Amino acid sequence: MNEVQRIRPAPVVKEVRVRASADRAFSVFAEDFGKWWPKSHSVNSSPMANAVVEPRAGGRFYEIGEDGSECEWGVVREYVPGERLVIGWKLDADWQFDADFEVPVTVTFTPDGDHTLVRLEHGELQRYGERAAEVANSVASDGGWPGLLAAYAALVDRD
Amino acid sequence: MANMNSSLTALSDPTRRAVFERLGRGAASVGEIAGGLPVSRPAVSQHLKVLKEAGLVRDEARGARRIYRIDPAGLGPLRVWLDRFWGEAMTAYAAQFDEVESEDE
Numbered sequence: 541m542n543e544v545q546r547i548r549p550a551p552v553v554k555e556v557r558v559r560a561s562a563d564r565a566f567s568v569f570a571e572d573f574g575k576w577w578p579k580s581h582s583v584n585s586s587p588m589a590n591a592v593v594e595p596r597a598g599g600r601f602y603e604i605g606e607d608g609s610e611c612e613w614g615v616v617r618e619y620v621p622g623e624r625l626v627i628g629w630k631l632d633a634d635w636q637f638d639a640d641f642e643v644p645v646t647v648t649f650t651p652d653g654d655h656t657l658v659r660l661e662h663g664e665l666q667r668y669g670e671r672a673a674e675v676a677n678s679v680a681s682d683g684g685w686p687g688l689l690a691a692y693a694a695l696v697d698r699d
Numbered sequence: 700m701a702n703m704n705s706s707l708t709a710l711s712d713p714t715r716r717a718v719f720e721r722l723g724r725g726a727a728s729v730g731e732i733a734g735g736l737p738v739s740r741p742a743v744s745q746h747l748k749v750l751k752e753a754g755l756v757r758d759e760a761r762g763a764r765r766i767y768r769i770d771p772a773g774l775g776p777l778r779v780w781l782d783r784f785w786g787e788a789m790t791a792y793a794a795q796f797d798e799v800e801s802e803d804e
Contacts, residue, residue: 554789
């Protein structure tokens with residue numbers, strides 16, 4: 541039954557084309573991450589002051605609140621300037637950091653004339669379901685998904 | 700909201716994952732799925748029902764048969780949510796260049 545592990549639901553993919561070299565597109569993405577990342581996309585209880593992608597494989601990927609508190613989001617798995625950034629995304633379906641959970645967020649930078657195609661892929665979505673089952677089996681749970689459900693409900697209500 | 704819960708947990712059952720994986724290799728009828736797995740047709744039907752309710756699989760009538768395939772929009776609400784989340788983030792990222800560009804010019 542090992543082959544059932546090969547399930548691959550379609551990943552979430554986003555592409556943007558920016559007018560910059562691949563090197564510059566990469567450095568804005570990774571080095572200036574805290575400058576452009578939407579402040580609303582925060583997991584900290586304190587408002588977001590900055591977010592950091594440490595420039596090396598094995599580095600931290602985390603958010604810094606205005607009160608100085610730090611919240612982990614994941615781990616840098618690959619850091620290849622001008623080419624490729626892979627984050628091990630460790631926020632679960634409740635939008636909580638979970639050391640035992642990880643899905644790859646892969647960002648590639650492809651030169652296209654005087655532009656660069658930036659492609660982001662959030663993959664292995666089946667892991668959310670598998671991890672959910674693990675958690676549901678290991679703790680007494682109401683079976684709910686309060687964090688993400690609430691966020692989703694808020695989005696739906698806003699529409 | 701029940702749909703959210705079911706779409707995330709529908710793949711937790713190994714046999715259901717096997718049924719889902721079979722559809723990953725191509726659309727199939729209940730009989731075709733059951734033929735390749737050590738599972739009865741009624742059991743396959745039951746798993747397909749759960750997968751369908753979870754938004755992972757959809758079906759269509761083809762002649763007298765019903766054909767099942769993976770719904771490309773699978774994992775329903777989670778996918779919708781992540782799609783919006785990254786859409787907003789990448790829009791903010793791209794806007795950074797418009798700013799830089801106009802500053803440079």
